[in-house]
Amino acid sequence: MDMNAYLSMFIDESQDHLQALNENLLKLEGDPTDLSFVQVIFRSAHTLKGMSATMGFEDMASLTHEMENVLDLVRNSKLSMDAFIFDVLFKGLDALENMVGDITNGGQGKADVSNIVASLKSIVDGSYLSRAETAAASAVAVPPANAAIDEFQLSVLKQSMDSGLKALRIDVSLVESCVLKAARAYMVFNLLEERGEVIKSIPSVTELEQEKFDRSFTVIFVTQQDGEELAEAISNISEVAVAQAELLDAATLEQLARPEPAAQPARSASTAAQSAVVSATESTKANPTARSEGGRQAAPPAASRTIRVDIERLDALMNLFSELLIDRVRLEQLSGEIGRVELTETVEHLSRISADLQNIVLKLRMVPVDSVFNRFPRMIRDIAKSLDKKVELVIAGADTELDRTVIDEIGDPLVHLLRNSLDHGLETTQGRLEAGKPETGTIWLRAYHSGNHVFIEVEEDGRGINTEKVRAKAVENGVLSQEEASKLTPDEINNLIFAPGFSTADQISDLSGRGVGLDVVRTKIFSLGGNVSVESKLGSGSKFSIQLPLTLSIITAMLVRLGSEKYAVPLTSVVETGILKREAILSVHGNRMMSYRNAVIPIVSLSKVLETSDFREEDEEESEYIVIRKGDKWAAVIVDDFIGQSEIVLKSMGAYLGSTPAVSGATILGDGQVALIIDPNALFK
Structure with missing residues (x-):
């Protein structure tokens, strides 16, 4: 890679x-x-x-x-x-x-x-x-006398004074015990950068950053602020002993202006501030032919081909386009009713243009998880080598797309889960052989769409979670009492590993034992509006499953009718549609089922889930159904009627209606009506 x-x-x-x-x-x-x-x-x-x-x-x-x-x-x-x-x-x-x-x-x-x-x-x-304490602030060092400026700097200072700015000479002295003089100089430059412009520093910025000065330096500075205020602000910086500001006039400037053979080129304040810290590459910038280690030609700077856009602007763009999409659908309906050729052609052209625009808007926010997944093979290789374990990383579904706001945040949780799987989950090579397993362990990293969500799974074929050890550790850490722990199911015990500060690591390393692990994963996933869970079988391995929402996205949905209301079912979860006769409904242990492709799948009544009052499927001799899928689970959802496929914009219903069962959002249709969006994953529960 x-x-x-x-x-x-x-x-x-x-x-x-x-x-x-x-x-x-x-x-x-x-x-x-x-x-x-x-x-x-x-x-x-x-x-x-x-x-x-x-x-x-x-x-x-x-x-x-x-x-x-x-x-x-x-x-x-x-x-x-x-x-x-x-x-x-x-x-x-x-x-x-x-x-x-x-x-x-x-x-x-x-x-x-x-x-x-x-x-x-x-x-x-x-x-x-145990080191001896050095004296705090001792006598203030004498500031450097060589504060000469060149003709260019003199010209800049005069122009600044003519425009109403003040020219100041600021002498700064650090305490004698100061260890990081360059860092303190940077802090002074950083403060000055916010309040004016640095014209010259003595010693030069290069010498300051390399700490080639005693304890004092001088800055020639132009600003609108008062010199005493600046001196006081600088004095408040840690380990600055004294700061003095002197107002310069035309006569003083003329005295300072004299030829300087090795004068430092004038720099802007921002350059000076940056140079006070970042200087390791200064010689490379000055000398394009500088070579890196081993005599190789240094590679050119990595040019960025991306720009960063405030996510709020993308949200605004998405909302505006959703309004355009609603109007487009309405125009298509009107052109069909009116039947004018010119109007139809114009609307068709508008539809093509808006479709292209839609693709661009979507791509601005949707990013393949490949950009995150491809960072991990190298990490897994290095960690496996340090742990003396053999492991194969299998990635699937890397082309699955996620909202950019989610993709930016999902990297850290996945790093923690992968490290956890490799460090805690997989056995050593000897341990796997003793357990009758192949010496090379396998970690699966998968991503797939299901309904309005993206699922990311991290699974390994390791030792699994020792529920008794987790139970004992939870009681020891005070996460729950002994009585509470005894009532938990194995799955509930396994999910205790997400408790803050919980760790079963026997020793501290840079991989585990810091208390920075699965609690961070859960907190981060929850903040993204998602969920995380773990399934494990002792001796066989564990699977962590992250469920993330598809937010602020335009999707294709199947519109259905249920009585007088319209609903949208994301097409990504729909397998097929069909008609079910009443006599074809089976009863298995009191549950309604139907035959489907050499299997028997459960029947879900959408009207009962949503408690609708104007549709009773019991009165129907034939019922329309939609087969939905979540992973390896299938179900048939009974509806009143099919309307057709349509592109819809997902809209959050806010906190007030956010907990409505089986509903993940809403959309505005072309006729102005609001349709609720069904969450197929919730129907499986």
Whole structure:
């Protein structure tokens, strides 16, 4: 598999996670006791680790894992944040940003992070506390005197002053004990970026990011704000000892302007702020012929061929198109009634155009799960190798499409389920041989449509869930009492593994034992409006089934009538239609059944399920039926009459009617009537 196909996606998602890590770490620094920030930071770090390992960037994965170890102690209240921990974590984020920058420019994301890793490990084992405390803030270092500006910078400053802006010289000094000077410089630049424009920094941004300065630096800055306010804001940044702002006038600028042979090129504030952190690829950018390790020509930057659109805009587009679809159907009806050739031709052309538009609108939101599934073979291979297990991953239904909002969120739960299957589910090679199984275990990853839902299954032929061990662990963890546990069925016991913090792992590893597992899966699936369950047989294996809704989508449905009301049944669940004579109805143990293709399937009365009052199928000598299917289950649904097939837009009924039995939504038909959409999966219950 060519992982380069997913490189652009990895870069985009990594940058998002790093941005979130920086923002939330800064928030945590403002309130170190708020563990909600720690939970968010931990999730981002955990996801970034998994993505990096999947793509084969081991340096990123190992560094993130060490950061995750520290965060895990903090979120479990076993470690309190202090300045040293914040500094090391910020330095780790800097290194990760450098690695992502290197990957973006065709590198392998490698970096020497041994010092950071050593610091992180010293935090985990507590040895960093034994280091001698250095003095807090001592005498303020003298700011650099060389604050010369070139002619271009002088011109920019004069134009800014002419337009009413203030030109400031800001001298910043850090405390003597500051460990991560580059990180603090970045925080200063980040603050200034929001309030004006940096014209020059002394030392240069390159020297700042490489920490080639003592404890002080100077910034020439233009802004609308008052210098004292800026100096106070900078002073509030952690480990900034003193910040002084001096208002520059024309005479002072002339004194600063003198030739500078090795002047640093002028940079915008955004460039300066970024350079204070991401610098590992600076030389590569400057030198296009730079080679990567082993003398190979570095690959060109991975150009992104995608743009990100706010999902609310896609929702608005979908709603507008649904109105257009309703009008199109109405126009088709009117043209048939009027019978004018010109009108008919125009409406037919409109139908073709809107059909093409419909395909585009659908494709904007619907994405094949292949984009998620194809990340897993490499991950399974690496984990199996580390666990010394032989495994085959079988993927089916990768072309099944899901709403983009769902596809973006489903990756993490699937990573957890696959790791769980490989780590907990499958036996070792020796264990499988002793159990009389093939030495190579199998994990199936399937996706398929059923009604208004997509089902994703993760199944393995491993040892299965030990219900007694789960029961005992649940009682031990206080999930339920001994009396409650004794009343549970095997399936109910198996589903206890989704309880928060529940783990039966005998030892802690980077795969299991953190309490970040199946409870995260369930929470995420529930937030998407779906459900997750597990079936297991001891000694034979387990199957996790995720049910996800198809939201905000246009589908083809079979319209049926039930008395005076119209209903829509998604065509993806319909196998065929037919007519059933009363004498052909069978009774099996009191349940109504019918013969169908050398089998006997149950009969479901839609009028009884929906409790309709104006249709009684008992009065009918012949009844129309629809055969529906869910996986390997079949059923016949009795209706009043068939109307025909039609394209409909799924509309949520909101919280007020959201719990209506067997109904998953509604749609507006061409004649303006509202038709409820039947959920075939609910009929099987």
